[in-house]
Amino acid sequence: MVQIPKQHSAQPAAPHKSVPGAVPTSADVARLAGVSRATVSYVLNNTSAVRISEPTRRRVHEAAKELGYVPHAAARSLRAGHTRIVLVPTPDVPIGPLYSTFLNELQWALSRLDYTVVQYGRVGLSGDAAARAWAELRPVAVLGPVGMGADGIAVLRRSGARAVITLGPEPVEGAHALLTDHRHVGRVAAAHLLSRGHRRIGVVMPKEPGLDTFAVPRLEGVREEGAETVPLRLAYDEQDAAQVAAQVSELGLGAVFAYNDEYAMLLMRALQDAGVDIPGDVAVMGADDLMLGRLLRPRLSTVRLDLPSGQELAELVDRLVREPDQDAEPEPREALAVTLVARESA
Amino acid sequence: MVQIPKQHSAQPAAPHKSVPGAVPTSADVARLAGVSRATVSYVLNNTSAVRISEPTRRRVHEAAKELGYVPHAAARSLRAGHTRIVLVPTPDVPIGPLYSTFLNELQWALSRLDYTVVQYGRVGLSGDAAARAWAELRPVAVLGPVGMGADGIAVLRRSGARAVITLGPEPVEGAHALLTDHRHVGRVAAAHLLSRGHRRIGVVMPKEPGLDTFAVPRLEGVREEGAETVPLRLAYDEQDAAQVAAQVSELGLGAVFAYNDEYAMLLMRALQDAGVDIPGDVAVMGADDLMLGRLLRPRLSTVRLDLPSGQELAELVDRLVREPDQDAEPEPREALAVTLVARESA
Known part of the structure; x- marks a missing residue:
C-alpha cells in the first residue's frame, strides 16, 4: 500500500481558475486541491490499492467539480490497457x-x-x-x-x-x-398453415433493402416444412399492397405468410378492401407478435419471437x-x- | 516537408509474427515493413504534410493488414487533441x-x-x-x-x-x-377538432414512463388553443383501453386526441368493440402520421411531424x-x- 504525502493548505497558493475556454487538466485539479497529480488520479479512478483519507478524497472531488474536470477515457484506457x-x-x-x-x-x-x-x-x-x-x-x-x-x-x-x-x-x-435461425420462424408458420390444409403458401418478402437477411431464411423455412412457396415481393406502401392483393387472387392462393405483422396488416387491409374474406378466402399470418396484430379484425395469427x-x-x-x-x-x-x-x- | 529515410530490405530481418494473443503494435508493423515507426504513423494517419513514396505506403498497409494492426483511436485522439x-x-x-x-x-x-x-x-x-x-x-x-x-x-x-x-x-x-415545441402538435390537433365543433377534448396521455416529455406539452397545446381538456391516462394494453373507452362514454366526450397514432389505434379499437361509431359518436385524432393510420377504417386523422x-x-x-x-x-x-x-x- 502506498502512503500519499499530504500537501493540503487551507488556501491554494496558485491561481486555480483556468483560462476561459481551456480544457482543465488533472494538474489544475491537483493545484486547486493542494495534492499531487498522482493523488488526483488515484481518487478519480477509484484505485483501491492506495489508501487516501476521506477529507483528501472529498477535496479532490470538489476541486474537480469546481473546475469541471472530467477524466479522459482515452488516456485512462491507454493506461489500463483495456476499456470497459x-x-x-x-x-x-x-x-x-x-x-x-x-x-x-x-x-x-x-x-x-x-x-x-x-x-x-x-x-x-x-x-x-x-x-x-x-x-x-x-x-x-x-x-x-x-x-x-x-x-x-x-x-x-x-x-x-x-x-x-x-x-x-x-x-x-x-x-x-x-x-x-429465422428458418425456424418460417417452419412454425408453415406447420400451422399446412395443418389447416394449405399446401401452397404465398410468402411476403419486403422490397425494402436490408431485410432479406431475415426474409430469405423465413421463406426457406416454409419450403423445408414441405409447403409449395410463392414469393410475393411487397413494398411497404398501399399502392404496392393493392397490386400484391390482386396477384394473390389471380394465383388463387389460399394462404399467405407475411414477413412480419406490419406487412401482414398492410396486405390484409388491401385484401379486405378488395372484398376478400379473411380467413374464409385467404388465411393470413404475420410474425413478431406486435400489439397491432391483436387490434386487427380478424385478430392476426402470428409467430412470436423471443430473444x-x-x-x-x-x-x-x-x-x-x-x-x-x-x-x-x-x-x-x-x-x-x-x-x-x-x-x-x- | 520531412524526408523519410528508406529502410526497406527485401527480407525483413526480425521475426514479424507477434506472440499469439498479443495485440500487434505500430512497432511490429514498422519492423515487418522495414520502415520507422514515424513512417507507419504518417502512412496510417494519412498525414499530408509528409511525402512518402507509393511503394513504401503500400508496404506499410500490407504489413498492417498481415499483422491485423489497427490504429488506437484513443491514442490518436490524444495526439490530435480532439476526436471526430x-x-x-x-x-x-x-x-x-x-x-x-x-x-x-x-x-x-x-x-x-x-x-x-x-x-x-x-x-x-x-x-x-x-x-x-x-x-x-x-x-x-x-x-x-x-x-x-x-x-x-x-x-x-x-x-x-x-x-x-x-x-x-x-x-x-x-x-x-x-x-x-410539442405544444404546437397539440394546438394543430385542437384547432381541427374545434373547427368541427368539439369544445371539450379528451387527451390520451401514456402511462408508460418517459413519454410525458412529449405528452405534457401536447396537452398544454390543446388547452392553449382554447379547448376544455380531459386528460385520459392510458397504458399500452387492451384491458386499459377498454376501461378508457368506457370512461370516454361516461364522460360524454365527443372528441379524443391521442398521444400518437399507436395509442389512437388502441383506443379506436376499444371504442369500436364497444359499439361506438367513429367519427359519428366520437372523433379520434392521432399524431406522427404512421402508415398504420392509413390502414384503419375509418382512416385516422393525425398530425404529421417533420424533423x-x-x-x-x-x-x-x-x-x-x-x-x-x-x-x-x-x-x-x-x-x-x-x-x-x-x-x-x-
Whole structure:
C-alpha cells in the first residue's frame, strides 16, 4: 500500500481558475486541491490499492467539480490497457419494438455491471472494414456484429476484445455464437398453415433493402416444412399492397405468410378492401407478435419471437470478459425462441 | 516537408509474427515493413504534410493488414487533441419509425463528412452526470442531450466539444438550440377538432414512463388553443383501453386526441368493440402520421411531424466544428414542422 504525502493548505497558493475556454487538466485539479497529480488520479479512478483519507478524497472531488474536470477515457484506457466499452452495432435497418426493448434491457444490465455501452454504426463499411473501424475504439466486448467473417473477428480479438458474440444463423470462427435461425420462424408458420390444409403458401418478402437477411431464411423455412412457396415481393406502401392483393387472387392462393405483422396488416387491409374474406378466402399470418396484430379484425395469427433476456446476455458478456479462455471453443447455442400464436386470421 | 529515410530490405530481418494473443503494435508493423515507426504513423494517419513514396505506403498497409494492426483511436485522439466523434445519445424511450429514419439519415450524412457517430446511453444517469460520462469520450460534437442544463453543456464544452446542439422545447445556455415545441402538435390537433365543433377534448396521455416529455406539452397545446381538456391516462394494453373507452362514454366526450397514432389505434379499437361509431359518436385524432393510420377504417386523422433532414443537421454540425466561434450566441431555431393530416376519423 502506498502512503500519499499530504500537501493540503487551507488556501491554494496558485491561481486555480483556468483560462476561459481551456480544457482543465488533472494538474489544475491537483493545484486547486493542494495534492499531487498522482493523488488526483488515484481518487478519480477509484484505485483501491492506495489508501487516501476521506477529507483528501472529498477535496479532490470538489476541486474537480469546481473546475469541471472530467477524466479522459482515452488516456485512462491507454493506461489500463483495456476499456470497459461494450460495442453494440447500430442496426442498418429500422429496428422494431422487439429489438428496441431487448437493447434497452441489455444496456441497463451492462451498466449495472459497470460497462459502458456504445452503439456504433457501420454505414458504408462492409463486415471486415467495419471490424477495423470498431477495433479502433478498443472495446472489451463486441456484440452481434452482423455479416462479419472470421477475419473481422480476428481483428477485434487482436485489438483486445475479450468477448465477441455473434447473433446470426451460423457460428463464425473465433466468436461465441448465439444462433438466431429465422428458418425456424418460417417452419412454425408453415406447420400451422399446412395443418389447416394449405399446401401452397404465398410468402411476403419486403422490397425494402436490408431485410432479406431475415426474409430469405423465413421463406426457406416454409419450403423445408414441405409447403409449395410463392414469393410475393411487397413494398411497404398501399399502392404496392393493392397490386400484391390482386396477384394473390389471380394465383388463387389460399394462404399467405407475411414477413412480419406490419406487412401482414398492410396486405390484409388491401385484401379486405378488395372484398376478400379473411380467413374464409385467404388465411393470413404475420410474425413478431406486435400489439397491432391483436387490434386487427380478424385478430392476426402470428409467430412470436423471443430473444435472450438482456440480463442473461449481460452476464454472459461479463463472464467472457473475466474468463476469456474458458470459452475459447464455445458451443453455439440456439438463442431465438419461436412460438405459434394462433388467433383468427389463419 | 520531412524526408523519410528508406529502410526497406527485401527480407525483413526480425521475426514479424507477434506472440499469439498479443495485440500487434505500430512497432511490429514498422519492423515487418522495414520502415520507422514515424513512417507507419504518417502512412496510417494519412498525414499530408509528409511525402512518402507509393511503394513504401503500400508496404506499410500490407504489413498492417498481415499483422491485423489497427490504429488506437484513443491514442490518436490524444495526439490530435480532439476526436471526430459525434455523440448522439440513445433515447431512453422506444424510438418510433420517425426518429429511426432521421437517425439513419444523419449517420450517413455525418460519415460522408468523415465523422464517427457514436450512440451513448445515459441509463441511470441524470442530465449533468450524463454530461460528465459523455465528456470522457471527448466528442467533438454532441447532439440532442435531453434534459441537460447549462452546467452539463459547460462540462461538454470544456472537455473539447466544439458543437453542442440541443433538441427540445427551450434553449439551453451555451448550446446551439433547435427547438422542438410539442405544444404546437397539440394546438394543430385542437384547432381541427374545434373547427368541427368539439369544445371539450379528451387527451390520451401514456402511462408508460418517459413519454410525458412529449405528452405534457401536447396537452398544454390543446388547452392553449382554447379547448376544455380531459386528460385520459392510458397504458399500452387492451384491458386499459377498454376501461378508457368506457370512461370516454361516461364522460360524454365527443372528441379524443391521442398521444400518437399507436395509442389512437388502441383506443379506436376499444371504442369500436364497444359499439361506438367513429367519427359519428366520437372523433379520434392521432399524431406522427404512421402508415398504420392509413390502414384503419375509418382512416385516422393525425398530425404529421417533420424533423430537420439528417443532411441539414450534419452540415450544421460540420460548420460549428470548423468555425466554433461563429455561433457563440446562436439564434434558437424552430426545427419541428407540424402539419394537419385530416382523413376520416375526425
